[in-house]
Amino acid sequence: MSLLLIAKNRDMNPWKDALLKEDPNLDVEIWPRVENKERVTFAVSWKHPYNVLDGYPNLNVVHSLGAGVDHILNDEAIATPVKIGRMVIPSLKAQMAEYVLNAIQNYRFHTSRYVDQKREGFWSRHDQVPKENCTVGILGLGEIGEVAAESLLMNGYPVLGWSRSKKEMNGIQTFSENELNSFLSHTNILVCLLPLTKETRGILELDLFKQLKQPAFLINAARGGHLIEEDLIYALDTGVLTGACLDVFEEEPLPNHHLFWNRPKIMITPHVASITDPKEASALIVENYKRSLSGMKLKYEVDRENGY
Ligand code: NAP
Ligand code: GLV
Numbered sequence: 001m002s003l004l005l006i007a008k009n010r011d012m013n014p015w016k017d018a019l020l021k022e023d024p025n026l027d028v029e030i031w032p033r034v035e036n037k038e039r040v041t042f043a044v045s046w047k048h049p050y051n052v053l054d055g056y057p058n059l060n061v062v063h064s065l066g067a068g069v070d071h072i073l074n075d076e077a078i079a080t081p082v083k084i085g086r087m088v089i090p091s092l093k094a095q096m097a098e099y100v101l102n103a104i105q106n107y108r109f110h111t112s113r114y115v116d117q118k119r120e121g122f123w124s125r126h127d128q129v130p131k132e133n134c135t136v137g138i139l140g141l142g143e144i145g146e147v148a149a150e151s152l153l154m155n156g157y158p159v160l161g162w163s164r165s166k167k168e169m170n171g172i173q174t175f176s177e178n179e180l181n182s183f184l185s186h187t188n189i190l191v192c193l194l195p196l197t198k199e200t201r202g203i204l205e206l207d208l209f210k211q212l213k214q215p216a217f218l219i220n221a222a223r224g225g226h227l228i229e230e231d232l233i234y235a236l237d238t239g240v241l242t243g244a245c246l247d248v249f250e251e252e253p254l255p256n257h258h259l260f261w262n263r264p265k266i267m268i269t270p271h272v273a274s275i276t277d278p279k280e281a282s283a284l285i286v287e288n289y290k291r292s293l294s295g296m297k298l299k300y301e302v303d304r305e306n307g308y
Contacts, residue, residue, distance in 0.1 A: 005043075006048040006049075015044070015065075015282075018281070019282050037056050042289045044063045048071070064087055070225070087284065089284060094147065096148055097151035103219045106267065108129040116264060136149075136158070136159050137161070141162070142195070160174070160175065160187055188213050192222045199307075204226050204228065206231040218244040220244070220245075246260070
């Protein structure tokens with residue numbers, strides 16, 4: 001039996017090294033140089049090429065290198081009996097919590113504006129956005145959303161959270177799926193930490209932005225497919241939103257000609273909010289590999305019906 005590492009445009013050797021350090025007896029292959037496809041039962045993927053994995057007749061599991069699995073579920077070549085695993089490790093949650101806090105502080109203290117002003121040699125002061133105008137509403141109170149919410153609360157921000165099922169969290173007002181309107185009407189800073197599914201695709205659109213409390217700001221660190229891009233431009237141009245911080249895009253890398261690049265109200269980071277560390281992730285991958293060899297349920301196994 002062997003474990004396959006498969007990704008486009010990414011050096012997977014550090015992953016192989018980390019896995020072998022975790023268990024030197026593993027047989028690890030890196031796509032596309034695979035000696036024996038029949039021996040592969042477990043694939044670890046980050047944005048793998050589509051219509052390739054159906055060439056592996058004994059594949060039982062496709063495991064994401066990250067928290068998200070939309071890149072796996074969208075590949076029709078991964079048939080239903082194949083189980084899907086995903087990454088749930090402390091550093092992914094902690095990094096995202098820091099990213100969101102940083103994006104909020106940048107918005108409140110006009111950091112990007114001052115960077116632009118410095119480039120132009122221009123002295124001009126802007127009022128901080130007061131905390132009372134910074135109620136943060138988090139879309140998605142899952143593994144990552146929950147930790148981000150708690151960290152913001154500890155930093156003195158009023159925090160709300162929205163998820164399919166209602167959560168109980170100390171100090172955080174939570175809303176369930178059918179309470180979205182009420183959640184939005186109390187939110188100034190909307191943070192998207194949802195998985196990309198057929199229900200959540202395009203959720204960040206103009207009518208939703210219009211329901212936010214003013215002043216309103218958007219942070220999308222989940223997936224580009226959550227956002228209707230032209231609605232964001234319109235919302236920024238008409239004052240529905242004051243600004244936005246985006247880490248993820250429908251097309252990555254964001255193309256050179258894209259409208260977002262020239263918009264000062266949009267802060268852009270290149271999908272770096274939270275990056276999986278091979279050393280930390282290897283323990284979970286090896287555990288799930290061994291579970292799969294024993295026919296056990298995976299840790300953090302994805303529910304294909306829900307899409308996350
Ligand atoms: P998760 O544990 O699966 O949590 C997902 C949350 O979203 C849950 O609270 C779930 O509700 C909620 N949800 C799902 N569908 C919903 C719907 N239709 N309506 C309302 N709530 C819904 O996921 P996670 O590990 O926190 O990760 C979230 C996403 O972050 C990933 O899928 C990935 O796309 C993104 N991410 C991005 C980066 C980056 O670097 N930019 C890094 C890591 C992750 P229930 O709790 O009720 O099920
Ligand atoms: C990153 O985008 C992840 O899903 O972990």
